[in-house]
Every structure is written in structure tokens, then in C-alpha cells.
């Protein structure tokens with residue numbers, strides 16, 4: 001369903017926002033459920049489009065799966081899965097690529113045609129396929145279709161050229177059932193990857209992990225067990241609502257927050273002169289009332305560097321800072337889709353290769369803008385919250401892929417918003 005969000009700016013925010021489970025942690029954990037024929041129960045799974053799509057994909061592959069939006073609990077059991085990922089569904093999300101490693105491990109083959117995901121760069125899967133080859137798999141391509149097959153995966157050394165989150169997760173998922181020892185070096189160590197490793201450990205994966213060396217050693221096993229597991233809170237959602245407080249010069253509380261997951265983000269908010277306090281029980285207060293925002297410098301990178309998935313949101317914030325802000329994007333080569341839309345609202349932003357230079361403060365004006373990806377679209381909503389007048393953000397359904405209950409959470413904080421469904425747009 002195509003939707004737009006209409007926002008009347010300049011409303012102060014107030015109150016508390018509940019943070020849902022992490023999309024980017026839930027997806028690999030659901031994929032891990034394929035590795036056993038025993039029941040898996042996942043708690044705190046966010047009620048977002050990508051999870052519903054993943055459930056449809058699993059059901060189409062004869063995996064027993066049910067998801068309770070209310071309780072955010074997903075139950076699954078994988079007895080005899082098909083190895084063919086349905087292309088019409090996998091094209092809706094990049095996360096479907098994470099089914100490759102588990103299906104290769106479980107069925108000895110995986111066939112897929114296409115995968116989706118935010119248009120923030122070319123986003124190849126060469127690191128994933130190279131890892132599967134190292135584990136002894138054969139890759140055949142026929143037109144758009146890729147078939148990865150292996151009679152038995154064999155432990156090996158996987159040296160990732162870049163700490164890719166997805167390639168790390170796929171390598172771990174394939175290796176935990178391979179024969180013998182697999183070592184992965186230069187792996188990603190994002191909290192979402194650690195949450196997956198924690199789940200696989202509970203399922204019986206034998207491993208040693210050296211975070212300082214970004215290295216994991218996995219002894220393959222064939223009989224992983226069914227377990228219960230909880231998904232970590234979404235650090236990207238927490239960072240996004242912190243920016244909502246900052247850009248409207250409001251004070252809100254955000255819960256739950258794991259401080260270690262967003263320490264770089266907290267530092268950037270403090271550099272902007274916000275007061276960020278971590279109260280007991282994972283509650284964070286973000287207080288920006290009556291302050292003049294200071295400019296800041298951000299360079300995105302693999303964890304623990306500043307997260308690329310919060311770069312667009314901080315770009316919007318920097319339009320309100322008193323001075324010149326620099327933002328460098330090192331992870332994706334095309335993650336500035338939000339910039340021309342912000343410029344329509346009056347933002348003063350220059351792009352030079354991977355660097356943005358933003359001059360502020362500017363008084364943004366409401367406009368008709370369009371979301372191109374989840375986080376870039378969220379950046380437009382944040383800018384609209386502080387803009388003069390009314391803004392219409394087209395492509396709200398794209399943004400909802402990554403944010404659970406976005407409309408109600410923003411409204412409950414006091415934002416003046418209205419969702420417009422497709423048929424109303426043409427009136």
C-alpha cells in the first residue's frame with residue numbers, strides 16, 4: 001500500500017518512546033532458526049514489513065512459522081525446507097540474502113534469483129559467495145538465478161575483505177554446520193552480529209570469539225537445538241528518536257537503550273550540546289530544550305564507529321546547528337539520496353565525493369519530498385518536524401519497513417502527523 005505522511009512542523013515533543021526489537025538483529029536470528037528441526041521461539045521481534053515478508057518467504061518454503069504482532073513473538077519450526085527462495089518475495093528485502101547460509105548448511109543447496117534492499121549503493125554479494133566457495137560450495141548461475149550447492153561444507157579460513165555485516169552473518173550461519181573448524185577474520189562485530197552469535201551459542205554452536213581481533217573460530221556441529229531467544233533493542237530506532245528530540249529542541253525519554261550499542265551516537269549528541277543521561281534500567285533521557293545546537297563532525301564506519309544507518313538522520317539535525325558540520329560516509333557509496341530532498345526544504349548542503357558539508361542554522365520550509373530508502377526517508381520526517389508549515393513525505397511505506405509503529409510513536413510524542421493512504425493521494 002503506497003502511503004504518504006503529512007507533518008506540520010514546529011511542534012515540541014514530550015514524553016517517553018518505547019524502543020522495539022532490532023530489525024537487523026531479528027532477520028539473521030530468524031534465518032538461524034532454519035538450522036535445526038526443533039522449535040524456535042524468538043521474543044521482541046519488531047512488527048515491521050520486513051518481518052512479515054520474511055515470514056511469507058519461510059511459509060512458501062514449507063517452514064512452520066507464526067508471528068504474534070501483539071506479543072512480538074515469532075515461533076518457527078523447520079522440518080523439511082525447500083531450498084528455493086521465492087524471488088517475488090526476496091526481491092522486497094536485502095535481509096533475504098541471509099537465508100543463503102542456513103539453507104546451504106541445512107539442505108546442501110540454495111537457489112535464489114534476486115534480493116531487494118535500500119538503494120544506497122550497488123550492494124553486491126561477492127564476499128558472501130566467496131565465503132561459500134571457501135567452505136567447499138559450488139556456484140552456478142543461469143540468467144538471474146544463482147544456485148549454491150555443496151554435498152558437505154568443510155571448515156576453512158575466511159578472510160573478509162571488509163567487515164561486512166551480512167557476509168559475516170552468512171559465513172557464521174554456513175560454518176556452524178560445516179565439518180571441522182572454520183576461522184573468520186576481519187568480521188563485523190555490530191551488536192546485531194553478537195546477538196546472532198549468542199543465539200547460535202544457545203543452540204549448541206561450539207565457538208571461541210576474540211572481539212579485539214575481530215575473529216571467531218567455529219567447530220561445526222550437525223545437531224543444533226531449538227531454543228528461546230530475545231532480540232536486542234533497536235539502537236538505530238533509539239538514535240533516530242534522540243535526533244527527533246534534538247531537532248525539535250525537546251526533552252524525551254527513550255527505553256530500552258543499551259548504552260554500549262550507541263556510545264558513538266551519544267557522543268555526537270553531546271558534541272551537539274545535548275544533555276544525554278542514562279537513568280537506571282536502560283532508560284535514556286535526551287534533553288535539548290532551549291539550547292543552541294553546536295555543529296559536529298561524523299565519520300561513519302563499521303562498529304564501533306558511528307553507524308551508517310544514522311548518517312541521514314544526523315544530516316537533517318546538522319541543518320539546525322549554529323555553524324558548519326562535516327559528515328563523511330565511508331560504508332556505502334551512494335547514501336546521500338536524502339540530500340536533494342532536504343535541499344528542497346532549504347537545507348544548505350554541499351556534497352564532495354563521500355563528504356557532506358552542512359551550514360546552519362537554516363529555517364527549513366515544508367515541502368513535498370520523497371523517501372528513497374528507510375533511513376533517508378526517516379531523515380525527511382525529522383527535518384519536517386522542525387520545518388515551517390506542512391511537509392508531505394511520499395514513500396512512507398518504505399520508512400515503515402524499518403520502524404515499528406512509527407505513526408503511533410511519533411503521535412504519542414506530540415508530533416502533528418497524518419498518514420495518507422494511496423487512494424486519498426489522487427483526490
Ligand code: EPZ
Nearest residue numbers: 024095123124125126127128164165166167309331332374
Ligand atoms: C547491513 O547491510 C544492514 N542490513 C544495513 O542496514 C547496514 O547499513 C549495513 O549492514 C552496514 O551496517 C541488515 O542487517 C539487514 P554490509 P549489509 O555487507 O549486510 C559492501 C538499514 O537501513 N559489500 O555491511 O548489506 C557493501 O556494498 C540497512 O537497516 C560488498 O562489496 O551491509 C557496502 O558498501 C541499510 N560485497 C559495505 O560492504 C559484499 O558481498 C557494507 O555492507 C557485501 C558487502
